[in-house]
Amino acid sequence: MNRGNLPRTVGELKAAGHQQRGVKAEIRDNLLAILRAGGDPWPGIVGFDRTVLPQLERALLAGHDIVLLGERGQGKTRLLRTLVGLLDEWTPVIDGSELGEHPYEPITAESKRRAAELGDDLPVSWRHRSERYAEKLATPDTSVGDLIGDVDPVKVAQGRSLGDPETIHFGLVPRSHRGIIAVNELPDLAERIQVGLLNVMEERDIQIRGYTMRLPLDVLLVATANPEDYTNRGRIITPLKDRFGAEVRTHYPLDVDDEIDLVRQESQLVAEVPDSLIEVVARFVRNLRESAAIDQRSGVSARFAVAAAETLAAAALRRAALTNEDEPVARPIDLDAIPDVLRGKLEFEAGEEGRETEHLTHLLRMATAETARYAFAGLDLSPLEDAIGEGRIVTTGERVPATDVLNALPELPVLHEVAERVGVKPTDSAGRIASAVELALEALYLSRRLAKDADAEDGTAVYGI
Numbered sequence: 001m002n003r004g005n006l007p008r009t010v011g012e013l014k015a016a017g018h019q020q021r022g023v024k025a026e027i028r029d030n031l032l033a034i035l036r037a038g039g040d041p042w043p044g045i046v047g048f049d050r051t052v053l054p055q056l057e058r059a060l061l062a063g064h065d066i067v068l069l070g071e072r073g074q075g076k077t078r079l080l081r082t083l084v085g086l087l088d089e090w091t092p093v094i095d096g097s098e099l100g101e102h103p104y105e106p107i108t109a110e111s112k113r114r115a116a117e118l119g120d121d122l123p124v125s126w127r128h129r130s131e132r133y134a135e136k137l138a139t140p141d142t143s144v145g146d147l148i149g150d151v152d153p154v155k156v157a158q159g160r161s162l163g164d165p166e167t168i169h170f171g172l173v174p175r176s177h178r179g180i181i182a183v184n185e186l187p188d189l190a191e192r193i194q195v196g197l198l199n200v201m202e203e204r205d206i207q208i209r210g211y212t213m214r215l216p217l218d219v220l221l222v223a224t225a226n227p228e229d230y231t232n233r234g235r236i237i238t239p240l241k242d243r244f245g246a247e248v249r250t251h252y253p254l255d256v257d258d259e260i261d262l263v264r265q266e267s268q269l270v271a272e273v274p275d276s277l278i279e280v281v282a283r284f285v286r287n288l289r290e291s292a293a294i295d296q297r298s299g300v301s302a303r304f305a306v307a308a309a310e311t312l313a314a315a316a317l318r319r320a321a322l323t324n325e326d327e328p329v330a331r332p333i334d335l336d337a338i339p340d341v342l343r344g345k346l347e348f349e350a351g352e353e354g355r356e357t358e359h360l361t362h363l364l365r366m367a368t369a370e371t372a373r374y375a376f377a378g379l380d381l382s383p384l385e386d387a388i389g390e391g392r393i394v395t396t397g398e399r400v401p402a403t404d405v406l407n408a409l410p411e412l413p414v415l416h417e418v419a420e421r422v423g424v425k426p427t428d429s430a431g432r433i434a435s436a437v438e439l440a441l442e443a444l445y446l447s448r449r450l451a452k453d454a455d456a457e458d459g460t461a462v463y464g465i
Helices: 010-015 023-036 052-061 076-086 109-121 153-157 191-195 238-243 256-266 275-290 302-323 332-345 356-375 382-389 402-407 413-421 430-446
Strands: 066-069 090-094 124-128 133-137 149-151 168-170 179-184 205-208 211-214 219-225 246-249 394-397 451-455 460-464
Touching: 010 109, 010 124, 023 052, 023 076, 023 219, 052 066, 052 076, 052 246, 066 076, 076 133, 076 179, 076 219, 090 109, 191 238, 256 275, 256 302, 275 302, 275 332, 275 356, 275 430, 302 332, 332 356, 332 430, 356 430, 382 413, 382 430, 394 402, 394 430, 402 430, 413 430, 430 451, 430 460
Parallel strands: 066 219, 066 246, 133 179, 179 219
Antiparallel strands: 090 124, 149 168, 205 211, 394 460, 451 460
């Protein structure tokens, strides 16, 4: 829509046939239009197609305020931010109004006065949908004034009486009028502050400093919460919880493919990480979520998987700098960097102190073995095993270039098959081929068909018999 051709006064807006809609009706109409056209209302959201999204869509179509309930790192905030795409691209507001009121329905004293004085000449400006979404992280120091509003001492000092509604400095919720307000980690909000939201959600008025100001606010209130919050850090008070029309439970990706897609989408990689290693990371995170050693009440965030992939890429980039390789490509040896770097992102069960790295290394090896088993299913790796048995020794490490890994082995047809199984072509770079070969060697080691001598001090690993 070309904003330059849009109406600039109430009279022009009426002449153009503009119809006023509430924000929930606006979202409903736009969501239905996208669904009927076969479009995707939730770009960038992975793994929720058959579970979370249908529930969320029903809640929005019903016009409900919504709580997204789930462990950390399940994409709750990302999902809320996509709601912006369901708003009209441009919406008319009274030019200069503090709360972005619709030209047909002023709600503050000043806007009502201007509308009465100017009539159809009341100036109109247009607000982009990106300006109609506000987000607040609930913290213990959040005040009623932050969310609802407070008396502005400057306005009082200018001569207005304390009871004058125009002395109010509006908080985030009124300023989100005709838009979406998202409150992250709602249970962390002090209970006395949560009470301040009750009238906003039900009666649509606000109470400040002992007097009530009737404001017919038009907002969609959405919030996130962690299930643990209900018992440990805080809770959503019952009257407020009752006012939310829908509670939608989120989850971590249910399929390995979804986890892989999520890591690929969210990670910022400084070097190439082959798909096989991204799959190892995805399976590793899934193993962590099933481990009894990890505190599952806290969860294993998708951000952990993203950070793991980025750590792999960083390890490859560092090796390329040390060995003067032109194209940095991550190899299985780089997986060793993940436990030490990222163990602080996890919460372990009591009694596991001192065994954190041991647990992570074990689960990472399981993930590597699972990935290799699927990748090389039905492929006979005996020729590679025999080559090592004949006295070939393959050394890899953080200072060993890919060409050294490949030169340590004879030309074997099975190596081409290994590379092909993980999507590597014979014409690809030495780094990609070496990564595939290392995965095969690691598979033989984890199935106890090869020995492996790792030196933590210089970061090398030697495969032999």
